[in-house]
Amino acid sequence: xxxxxxxxxxxxxxxxxxxxxxxxxxLKRLGYTLDFPEAQTCCGQPAFNTGYxxxxxxxxxxxxxxxxxxxxxxxxxxxxxxxxxxxxxELFAGEPRWREEAERLIPRLxxxxxxxxxxxxxxxxxxxxxxxxxxxxxxxxxRELGIKEGPRRLLSKVRxxxxxxxxxxxxxxxxxxxxAVKFPxxxxxxxxxxxxxxxxxxxxxVVGIDSSCLLHLRGVLSRAGLTLRTLHLAEVLxxx
Amino acid sequence: xxxxxxAQIRSTLEDPRLQEAIYxxxxxxxxxxxxxxxxxxxxxxxxxxxxxxxxxxxxIENLDYYLEQFEARLKARGGQLFWARTGAEVAxxxxxxxxxxxxxxxxxxxxxxxxxxxxxxxxAPHGLETVxxxxxxxxxxxxxERPYHIVAPALHKTREDVGELFSxxxxxxxxxxxxxxTKIARRxxxxxxxxxxxxxTGANFLVADSGAVVLVENEGNVRLxxxxxxxxxxxxGLEKLIPRAQDLAVFLKLLGRSAxxxxxxxxxxxxxxxxxAGEIDGPEEFYVILLDNGRSKLLADPEKRQTLFCIRxxxxxxxxxxxxxxxxxxxxxxxxxxxxxxxxxxxxGLDEAGWLPFASSLCxxxxxxxxxxxxxxxxxxxxxxxxQKARSRQGENRFEKRAFRVWAWVMRHPRVYEILGMMxxxxxxxxxxxxxxxxxxxxxxxGPLAAWASQRDLPPLPExxxxxxxRAGLEARER
Numbered sequence: 001x002x003x004x005x006x007x008x009x010x011x012x013x014x015x016x017x018x019x020x021x022x023x024x025x026x027l028k029r030l031g032y033t034l035d036f037p038e039a040q041t042c043c044g045q046p047a048f049n050t051g052y053x054x055x056x057x058x059x060x061x062x063x064x065x066x067x068x069x070x071x072x073x074x075x076x077x078x079x080x081x082x083x084x085x086x087x088x089x090e091l092f093a094g095e096p097r098w099r100e101e102a103e104r105l106i107p108r109l110x111x112x113x114x115x116x117x118x119x120x121x122x123x124x125x126x127x128x129x130x131x132x133x134x135x136x137x138x139x140x141x142x143r144e145l146g147i148k149e150g151p152r153r154l155l156s157k158v159r160x161x162x163x164x165x166x167x168x169x170x171x172x173x174x175x176x177x178x179x180a181v182k183f184p185x186x187x188x189x190x191x192x193x194x195x196x197x198x199x200x201x202x203x204x205x206v207v208g209i210d211s212s213c214l215l216h217l218r219g220v221l222s223r224a225g226l227t228l229r230t231l232h233l234a235e236v237l238x239x240x
Numbered sequence: 241x242x243x244x245x246x247a248q249i250r251s252t253l254e255d256p257r258l259q260e261a262i263y264x265x266x267x268x269x270x271x272x273x274x275x276x277x278x279x280x281x282x283x284x285x286x287x288x289x290x291x292x293x294x295x296x297x298x299x300i301e302n303l304d305y306y307l308e309q310f311e312a313r314l315k316a317r318g319g320q321l322f323w324a325r326t327g328a329e330v331a332x333x334x335x336x337x338x339x340x341x342x343x344x345x346x347x348x349x350x351x352x353x354x355x356x357x358x359x360x361x362x363x364a365p366h367g368l369e370t371v372x373x374x375x376x377x378x379x380x381x382x383x384x385e386r387p388y389h390i391v392a393p394a395l396h397k398t399r400e401d402v403g404e405l406f407s408x409x410x411x412x413x414x415x416x417x418x419x420x421x422t423k424i425a426r427r428x429x430x431x432x433x434x435x436x437x438x439x440x441t442g443a444n445f446l447v448a449d450s451g452a453v454v455l456v457e458n459e460g461n462v463r464l465x466x467x468x469x470x471x472x473x474x475x476x477g478l479e480k481l482i483p484r485a486q487d488l489a490v491f492l493k494l495l496g497r498s499a500x501x502x503x504x505x506x507x508x509x510x511x512x513x514x515x516x517a518g519e520i521d522g523p524e525e526f527y528v529i530l531l532d533n534g535r536s537k538l539l540a541d542p543e544k545r546q547t548l549f550c551i552r553x554x555x556x557x558x559x560x561x562x563x564x565x566x567x568x569x570x571x572x573x574x575x576x577x578x579x580x581x582x583x584x585x586x587x588x589g590l591d592e593a594g595w596l597p598f599a600s601s602l603c604x605x606x607x608x609x610x611x612x613x614x615x616x617x618x619x620x621x622x623x624x625x626x627x628q629k630a631r632s633r634q635g636e637n638r639f640e641k642r643a644f645r646v647w648a649w650v651m652r653h654p655r656v657y658e659i660l661g662m663m664x665x666x667x668x669x670x671x672x673x674x675x676x677x678x679x680x681x682x683x684x685x686x687g688p689l690a691a692w693a694s695q696r697d698l699p700p701l702p703e704x705x706x707x708x709x710x711r712a713g714l715e716a717r718e719r
Contacts, residue, residue, distance in 0.1 A: 219696025
């Protein structure tokens, strides 16, 4: 079995370590040897999306150095994965050495659900979760990586789980990185609109592949006094 | 954020009636589009988009050639072409035509280009009456407002709003049925059409190989505006060119479907030159005014020039969760939504409109629906970078810039990153309440943290980060 290097993302490392733990459990169950390069921090997206490309490049170079020799990099985030696979090449348009470095790594780098389906080639990871959930399509996973059916296929194999889709299904939750703090009222308003879509499903938990969206949604839910849970896909798949 | 109209943003967010009007109307546009673009309806949608993008790119990259060709073909058909650098020059040309032909009453069809240059307002002081003949635009003219949405200008008006407006401005009894309201407007406008000397339109496409102006519409007001008066003046941005009439097969399939979910709009007019001998209708004189107004400036940048590919379908507005929250009038110019956030800073400068590219969650819905595949999210990010560079030069983002420098340094020093994380965790330790942020000292709980907390709670910070759990041996820590 090849070795899987985990990039847990800064948000999960600092705020939701249990998501990282859950991902480890699922991957170990499938027989992978795991590795956590401890020099990892962030992919650089916050700077990139705020218009600070030089600062983003500095952090991106660090990322590329840390994961240079990995067989596989698995990331429990569509947004961070898209930052690397979609935006590193353009970020390093003027630095051929780093651009090549990025392009060498990109084929070995996977968002968690995509890794399960396309590399490990499993749909049923032996999970059990009793309850009704809805699934939040996070925008970068959906529109930059084309992640739509994959997580649903994985969820459909979880024993005891019922999935109820939102309407509208694909509208942004309003997180948007620094947008959330630059335009808090708009971001919060979008979150509350999303909340209504979640509530209409009658689900008791909302599942997603990005802890950043879930952080925002969780905060909006909590502020509204709702007890709905937010769960990363890895947490559901780790449950037994 | 600096420059953003916060009061307007808040008042729109806090107006439930307005929010409902926007969500309902834009939701309808989204639903209609989705049905019209269903693969059973239009299996080659993606190919058409790609083709439309390539045609636009080719045209914009060879604009000099096609502009000259258009001018020559238009003249050969008896039309006349004017070039205008600014809105003031457009107004001067129209005034000159009106003076020479003794025109006093102008009927106008819906056109974003004329809205962009405030043409009506520019003509008014010279004794010319200009009447909007598109129902939505007519409503807004009576209300003294500018369009809320590119294809649905009065999207924010409820039927009650319109009923009250008609009753107040036209002295008719209050009427809230849209059909009856339409009849009222029709009665007024029909008289204007018959009395008008000059018709002003925009242009959806200018066809270079045939010198034709192509206009799409649903109400028949373009037909009347271009046939009833003696003179027709079309005002068009110079990016409206397409090379050949046959290219319309691509664009017409995309435009109606993307805008309103119609396979084709009710009327599509091909207008090339004035009435010729033996023809029963059409104007005696036919003019096209080509407007630059900042467009040529965008041609220089190979990436950003795709802004000029826009065919004004409005799909990116209807699908934008930010537009749906803050509404069309919060944007500083007539172009709203994602395309407005890209057009306005480039046309009007980064100082005034620099906040616009930041007012986006970068969800990508706009890029996904754009029928000519303008990479709107990418342009938004590029413009953010330009805005930051401009602000750095003026020292306006000193604090934020420094914060990101420090952040980037910390992210390259994993030990420092870890220690800072531990400190934050200690500061919030043991607090399960979710409002631990509020109890931090005021000098910490400000800026981004306070902005976050204004809308949402933060989860309790975990005692140990993932890396600490990993180091301690995950197995022992697994729940």
